[in-house]
Amino acid sequence: MRTNNMWLLLIFLLAIFSSCSRLEEKTLTSESERSLKSNVSAQAVTSWPRPTPTLHVGGKYLKDPCDNNIVLHGVAITPSPWFNGCQYGANSGYCTWDNYNVQDALNYNKAVVDKLSSAADGWYLNYIRLHIDPYWTNDPGAPIPEDDISRFNYNRLVTYTDQVIIPLINHARSRGMYVILRPPGVCPHRIAVNDAYHTYLKTVWTFLSQHPSLKNADNVMFELANEPVEILGTNGNWGTTGNEHFAALKNFFQPLVNIIRNNGANNVCWIPGTGWQSHYQGYVNNPITGGNIGYAVHIYPGYWGGVNTYQAFQNAWNTNVKPIADIAPIAITETDWAPQGYGTFGTGSTGTAGGNGFGANLKYIVDQSGNVSWNFLAPDDLLHKGDPNAGTAFNNDWEACAAPAKQWFQQYAASNYPMSNCTVTSLVNNGIYEIEFQTDANKVLDLKSGEDANGAVLRPWTRNGANAQRWVAIDAGNGYWRFVSKASASNRCIDLTSNSNALGTAIRLWQNYSNDAQAWKVTAVANGYYKITSKVDATRGWDVPNCTMDGNSNLQLWDYYGTSCQLFKFKFIAMN
Structure with missing residues (x-):
């Protein structure tokens, strides 16, 4: 001016x-x-x-x-x-x-x-x-x-x-x-x-x-x-x-x-x-x-x-x-x-x-x-x-x-400010966790209907204590983690569809191949919340369209912006 x-x-x-x-x-x-x-x-x-x-x-x-x-x-x-x-x-x-x-x-x-x-x-x-x-x-x-x-x-x-x-x-x-x-x-x-x-x-x-x-x-x-x-x-x-x-x-x-x-x-x-x-x-x-x-x-x-x-x-x-x-x-x-x-x-x-x-x-x-x-x-x-x-x-x-x-x-x-303490996470290998959304503390990551099948839907849902809402954290090395569903008899885990980094790609349940599409970096942000980004594309991670918590919007991959539906808390339940 x-x-x-x-x-x-x-x-x-x-x-x-x-x-x-x-x-x-x-x-x-x-x-x-x-x-x-x-x-x-x-x-x-x-x-x-x-x-x-x-x-x-x-x-x-x-x-x-x-x-x-x-x-x-x-x-x-x-x-x-x-x-x-x-x-x-x-x-x-x-x-x-x-x-x-x-x-x-x-x-x-x-x-x-x-x-x-x-x-x-x-x-x-x-x-x-x-x-x-x-x-x-x-x-x-x-x-x-x-x-x-x-x-x-x-x-x-x-x-x-x-x-x-x-x-x-x-x-x-x-x-x-x-x-x-x-x-x-x-x-x-x-x-x-x-x-x-x-x-x-x-x-x-x-x-x-x-x-x-x-x-x-x-x-x-x-x-x-x-x-x-x-x-x-x-x-x-x-x-x-x-x-x-x-x-x-x-x-x-x-x-x-x-x-x-x-x-x-x-x-x-x-x-x-x-x-x-x-x-x-x-x-x-x-x-x-x-x-x-x-x-x-x-x-x-x-x-x-x-x-x-x-x-x-x-x-x-x-x-x-x-x-x-x-x-x-x-x-x-x-x-x-x-x-x-x-x-x-x-x-x-x-x-x-x-x-x-x-x-x-x-x-x-x-x-x-x-x-x-x-x-x-x-x-x-x-x-x-x-x-x-x-x-x-x-x-x-x-x-x-x-x-x-x-x-x-x-x-x-509330959600976007610089950090210098880059401690990755306090997750414990083989620990069982509920994964809570910042958008609504009553909503956690849920395997829809507890379906143990390839392609089963992951979504936010009201906490109910079921195995469909419990995830085993597996240390994948170099700061990456895999998340295996407690509701899966065959240890299916959270997976990025087709190993694709395209915006809007579905994040779903799939057979555990221990590949990059199933490796997630968990990084501390603030106040006990973490962002979860993909090994396939470090700039993109877990997200829910429009931050909708009613269960009708499924987990997807998107650019990380620090929105409330891209920030998560891990509630430790027990060792697996």
Whole structure:
């Protein structure tokens, strides 16, 4: 986002973008098997804040050291007077500091971090997008646009990184928060390979990636630039979405990644796209390399011609983001919404997933993708006027972003957070267990009708103590287990149909062949719950369609997202 002199320009452009046709509502399952949402009470959420083990990129996912797929949820923080309350006026009561007062800047921003990571206050954020604002890195003087680097002072970058940025990062870590660090300012409207702004970014990232408190810090990731708009294509033409423009983006950002990696920093790097971070499709053919690469997206209700209905949003996502989201993790590092009159950057409503509105459709689409972290534009999107002592922003109006975000982030926190203790399991070889679903503690894995036959159905069913609900854990070596039914006279076991890793493949009872289709890794997640993944495909495991517990939906293979029907407890009964 661009502020001050750029603000009116963007409001004008977004107003133009916001016109779109009204579409018929489409009904979507409110809690599908792909949603990360868990129906849990506040009391069921795990202890918070959590540790911040180093994250890495594996395939299209951000992962923790235990190979769990992780999505983060947070807010952007900019330590400058304007973003710390002074936009409401010097005498408003919200303007907390000015005149380069480092301690007051730290006090305010630490208080915001404390508030938004406080389970006692109902907030479960686990990352911040931290902007090294030009307020600190430019020589003082009359206001200039954020893309103007004419007063950049390297010595001020060094000084205030140490005095402001590092203390905030360390405090964020103490509150269980990761940091996506953003360089000072925003891209000019037009950028080109080896232009002055490119040289500026090389200077900034050379310094930051060598800093001992940033380089390979467990909770620090890098977002390489903010909001490129147009780039000079390899064909000599300015633009945003042509292959020649993505080829130029690769030539622009790859050298920055190379600098970072050559300095020995393996921090996750988030790469922006053009069009104020809205276009990514061409990165599929022009990927940034170097390992630990994701892509940083911005989405507001006015983007892509207006995305205030489900179909418009889904179509725009499929065109602009999904191609790269299919192969790399995504972080939405700016978004917000509220109805007209609340003063948010994005004008829209929460609405209904599958129908009209922005927020609910945003959540639905990113949950379906399964690899999208996201944060709000500023603390003011969550707290009234950004005040850490105030309540929920926008009078707790559900159609504005704060109220739903508070609920949704709590739900995410119940089942998706990084782990560092990778103790596989406490299962005992030849132990007999009931396997309980997190979705409903009264439901356990059941062999339908106790049928001892190849292809017999496995499903959730109410606990009744029968042998059809008891499973013998057999150590298969290297952290894998087989599960033999106590109801089977011939030791039939849990089996992946046809050894197939296709989504939706049935998991059933079958003759025991001791093969990979019958080997399952049991990995601790939290609070006594485990995920159970296949040796055939380590990214996929046990799942029940739509988390339906009525016995009509059978066990299947699906991507692991940490939903409540993908988490299990083992209740020890006896030795076999």
